[in-house]
Amino acid sequence: MADILFELGCEELPPKALYGLAEALFTGVTKQLQAEGFEYAADSRWFASPRRLAFQLNDITEQLADKQTEKRGPAVAAAFDEAGHAKPAAMGFARSVGVEVSELTRIATDKGEYLAYTVLEKGPSIKTVLPAMIAQSIKQLPIPKPMRWGSNDYSFIRPVHWMVLLKDSEVIPLELFGLTTTNQSLGHRFHHNEFITIAHARDYVSALQDAHIMVDQVAREALIKQQVQTAAERVNGVAQISQSLLSEVSSIVEKPVAMLGEFNEDFLAVPKEALISSMEKHQKYFSVESKNGELMPYFVALANIDSKNPAAVKKGFEKVITPRLADARFFWEKDQARPLADNIPLLEKMVFEKTLGTLADKCQRVKKLLHWMQPQLGYQLADADRAADLLKTDLMSDMVDEFPDLQGLMGGYYATAQGESDEVAQAIRDQYLPKFVGDDLPATALGQAVAIADKVDTLCGIFAVGKKPSGSKDPFALRRATLSIINILKDKKITIGYQDLLQQAFAGLGFVVDSEIKIDVDNFFLDRLKNQYQSTGISHDVVAAVSAMNPVDLVDFDARVKATVAFKAQPFAKSLIEANKRSTNIINKSNKDLPVDIYTNQVNPALFEVSAENELFQSLNAVNNGIKDLIDGHQYEQAYESISALASPLDHYFEEVMVNADDEQIKINRLTQLTQVAALTGCVADLSELVKS
Numbered sequence: 189m190a191d192i193l194f195e196l197g198c199e200e201l202p203p204k205a206l207y208g209l210a211e212a213l214f215t216g217v218t219k220q221l222q223a224e225g226f227e228y229a230a231d232s233r234w235f236a237s238p239r240r241l242a243f244q245l246n247d248i249t250e251q252l253a254d255k256q257t258e259k260r261g262p263a264v265a266a267a268f269d270e271a272g273h274a275k276p277a278a279m280g281f282a283r284s285v286g287v288e289v290s291e292l293t294r295i296a297t298d299k300g301e302y303l304a305y306t307v308l309e310k311g312p313s314i315k316t317v318l319p320a321m322i323a324q325s326i327k328q329l330p331i332p333k334p335m336r337w338g339s340n341d342y343s344f345i346r347p348v349h350w351m352v353l354l355k356d357s358e359v360i361p362l363e364l365f366g367l368t369t370t371n372q373s374l375g376h377r378f379h380h381n382e383f384i385t386i387a388h389a390r391d392y393v394s395a396l397q398d399a400h401i402m403v404d405q406v407a408r409e410a411l412i413k414q415q416v417q418t419a420a421e422r423v424n425g426v427a428q429i430s431q432s433l434l435s436e437v438s439s440i441v442e443k444p445v446a447m448l449g450e451f452n453e454d455f456l457a458v459p460k461e462a463l464i465s466s467m468e469k470h471q472k473y474f475s476v477e478s479k480n481g482e483l484m485p486y487f488v489a490l491a492n493i494d495s496k497n498p499a500a501v502k503k504g505f506e507k508v509i510t511p512r513l514a515d516a517r518f519f520w521e522k523d524q525a526r527p528l529a530d531n532i533p534l535l536e537k538m539v540f541e542k543t544l545g546t547l548a549d550k551c552q553r554v555k556k557l558l559h560w561m562q563p564q565l566g567y568q569l570a571d572a573d574r575a576a577d578l579l580k581t582d583l584m585s586d587m588v589d590e591f592p593d594l595q596g597l598m599g600g601y602y603a604t605a606q607g608e609s610d611e612v613a614q615a616i617r618d619q620y621l622p623k624f625v626g627d628d629l630p631a632t633a634l635g636q637a638v639a640i641a642d643k644v645d646t647l648c649g650i651f652a653v654g655k656k657p658s659g660s661k662d663p664f665a666l667r668r669a670t671l672s673i674i675n676i677l678k679d680k681k682i683t684i685g686y687q688d689l690l691q692q693a694f695a696g697l698g699f700v701v702d703s704e705i706k707i708d709v710d711n712f713f714l715d716r717l718k719n720q721y722q723s724t725g726i727s728h729d730v731v732a733a734v735s736a737m738n739p740v741d742l743v744d745f746d747a748r749v750k751a752t753v754a755f756k757a758q759p760f761a762k763s764l765i766e767a768n769k770r771s772t773n774i775i776n777k778s779n780k781d782l783p784v785d786i787y788t789n790q791v792n793p794a795l796f797e798v799s800a801e802n803e804l805f806q807s808l809n810a811v812n813n814g815i816k817d818l819i820d821g822h823q824y825e826q827a828y829e830s831i832s833a834l835a836s837p838l839d840h841y842f843e844e845v846m847v848n849a850d851d852e853q854i855k856i857n858r859l860t861q862l863t864q865v866a867a868l869t870g871c872v873a874d875l876s877e878l879v880k881s
């Protein structure tokens with residue numbers, strides 16, 4: 189076994205691409221190694237810092253075992269003449285395997301006898317195969333715009349200055365980018381700007397640490413997080429640390445040193461989201477909030493040096509953030525001076541999608557959907573109309589032009605500042621919620637309706653014009669929009685049927701939509717719903733069983749799913765699932781046209797021949813008496829408890845009763861009874877879809 193280290197040293201790499209490149213390099217190499225049969229330890233991993241991509245392969249197989257390969261030559265009939273002398277075909281095959289004709293063997297096949305020779309192939313060593321694998325993996329890295337440097341023909345995302353490739357302490361030769369691998373890596377640009385020797389592949393992290401480089405991105409992120417939190421605590425604050433910003437900052441610094449800075453309190457008059465966006469997006473600073481969630485006039489920035497004059501570094505950080513915050517304040521004050529309503533005519537000039545029209549057209553479609561949903565959610569139509577008219581007007585503001593991630597949010601702030609009602613302002617603010625998994629949902633009924641209407645109009649409209657998601661491409665974020673609709677409907681207990689919602693959105697587009705497209709959207713919606721449940725650990729068969737019932741709305745769907753999950757865990761579930769499947773199969777194979785009504789007794793007890801029929805008859809009647817009220821009241825767990833009384837009678841029934849009796853009347857009577865069994869056991873979910881635990 190051996191340890192491998194590879195490091196590619198460059199100019200500073202793009203922060204947002206850094207982790208992806210390092211992982212892709214490691215994955216590309218390991219896939220090739222696995223295909224060859226090399227094995228390595230589970231703790232093998234990749235590393236990434238601003239100036240290097242690297243990986244370690246621990247306890248890797250040094251050399252694969254030799255293997256014997258039988259090579260087949262020409263047919264014996266074609267290899268020798270009548271006197272038994274070798275023909276050119278035999279001699280040529282012998283030369284190809286490096287032996288005399290006399291050393292060849294013969295094998296019998298279904299097509300006759302052939303010449304053959306068993307060749308011993310020496311197993312490849314990691315030293316011989318790894319360089320080519322690394323070169324191939326680098327060639328396949330996802331680099332959209334490679335650059336050239338100097339007068340060279342080669343290119344990469346940034347100029348490459350050194351490479352390290354070690355097997356334990358031995359350098360493995362590899363030539364790329366006009367460089368040859370060594371055991372020399374470069375230290376920190378300012379604290380140790382000279383090459384250091386990596387004595388052994390396992391020494392990589394510690395050797396670079398001595399040269400002021402923290403190359404382990406996992407440990408680096410943890411250190412940054414701890415430093416930022418500690419800095420914020422100095423002013424009794426709480427640092428706001430998102431994973432995306434943490435990873436980006438970690439991709440900028442190799443020697444993280446957190447610095448607490450401050451800015452003028454006057455800037456706090458600007459909505460905090462604008463200030464935070466300015467700090468995070470432009471300067472990569474962490475904002476600081478008080479314990480009660482109010483923004484404080486502080487930030488935490490990361491230096492890439494341990495300065496002898498930290499006050500000067502702090503002053504530099506503060507100097508560059510001040511004009512950024514001043515811009516945000518300027519946009520805020522300027523935008524407030526222009527009423528949102530003045531931007532309404534401008535929406536007619538902004539194209540949403542060429543076939544679907546302008547943003548003004550979209551707002552009118554949203555308004556129609558809000559009118560349709562109003563009886564269910566109960567908001568004021570006047571507020572709905574006003575919210576729809578102003579919905580996209582903040583897109584014309586300077587603030588949103590500078591910070592697109594604030595759209596909707598700033599519209600809500602401007603609406604409040606300009607005297608719009610709280611309902612209208614909140615609906616505008618919440619129109620894009622939820623933006624990600626775990627995000628807040630719209631707080632008000634009107635906000636929920638606006639968020640649903642805006643997203644469902646986009647979903648149906650984009651499908652209708654032939655621009656549905658394809659593979660990983662989803663430019664209109666329709667998958668996320670659909671999940672957002674699902675979450676709002678389900679979690680806010682809105683009992684609007686999703687199919688009705690889709691149909692209403694299609695109707696509002698103003699042109700005829702092909703039925704196949706409508707079916708496509710319905711399936712797309714249902715797939716997102718199924719995926720969401722499965723991502724939370726709910727098995728696919730439960731979702732399929734509930735889907736088969738075509739629940740009216742997602743609140744009902746969710747209640748049935750939860751009840752069915754609980755049902756599967758019960759000891760009586762197996763009997764009921766088996767009984768439902770068996771009943772359904774028997775009925776489907778029957779050619780009789782049976783009456784089906786789960787609430788009406790159509791079974792004739794006079795035709796019973798065995799006690800098990802009567803036992804089941806009595807149990808069915810007892811369950812029938814209350815099941816309808818439970819189903820109508822969405823009390824599905826209680827409904828399962830009720831039908832659990834059928835488990836034992838059904839076991840007895842199928843042990844003692846031959847359904848397909850010779851007597852036609854008895855057979856029909858038994859099939860009718862099984863029809864009731866199938867309907868009752870499948871009143872919450874289609875149990876025939878369930879997999880028995």
